[in-house]
Amino acid sequence: MNKITTNDLKPDTYFYVRGKIAYSRLGRQTTDEERAKYNEGKRFPIARNYTHITIHDATIIARDPANPTLEEQYGVQSLYRSSNPDTSGLCFFAKNTSNKLPEIRVRNKETGEYDAFDLKGRELANGLDVTVVMKIFSTNAGNAGVAIDSVIVNEDIKYFSNRTAASNAVMRDLNIVFSDKTQTAEPDDSASAAPQTDASFIDPAQEDVAGTPATPADNPFSAAVDNPFSTAGNNENNENNNYRRY
Secondary structure, eight states: OOOOOGGGSOTTOEEEEEEEEEEEEOSSOOOHHHHHHHHTTOSSOOOSOOEEEEEEEEEEEESSTTSOOHHHHHHHHTOEEOOOTTOOSOBEEEEEOSSSOOEEEEEOTTTOOEEEEOOTTOOBOTTOEEEEEEEEEEOTTSOEEEEEEEEEEOSSOOBOOTHHHHHHHHHHHHOOOOOSOOOSSSOOOTTTTOOOOGGGOOOGGGSSSOOEEOOOOSSOOOOOOSOTTSSOOOSOOOTTOOEEEO
């Protein structure tokens, strides 16, 4: 596959990436201080505060896996392998530097439709199954860019807790399992509302040397459904299966 650039893509089109959250900052933008820290040593510093998400076990949702669109092929080229021990499979990183927060969509169990959801400054839990909707847009200079348009939550919504990072470390070091249950009379919601900070996850896709691009298989496709906002891609995921059908 020849390398596809953003300028090869058609503005006002979309592609979809499904996976599990490794890290996200969607409920609020980065601060000036966080952005400055992130930009240290970067060849291409980010000029404005932004929102972003990293997912792992990532696959591209394709309408026709036998003939993926240029945008879907670009999505596959953007997958990479991470050295972070809390990730598995292939990873995908995306950001949005506009002033508008990405829209969050959560399934309404009564209607089956996906309602807009206000995070109120909180962040989605790591490990949550989501579909990231990526939009191609035109810049003022006439070039094309790619940004997060929205994030669809494919399961019951859960929020990030500062206990998560410690839990992962303990699970690795002591070989024990933490549950999601709290055995107290009154649940403590303070940790659930705590925002993530950019220091908690450094994304290899944005580092100069870390991260290895994925090599798509000859026929990296999967099973079919008709709607990317409902049950897209219920099949098992693996590193040689970079596409799922709508």
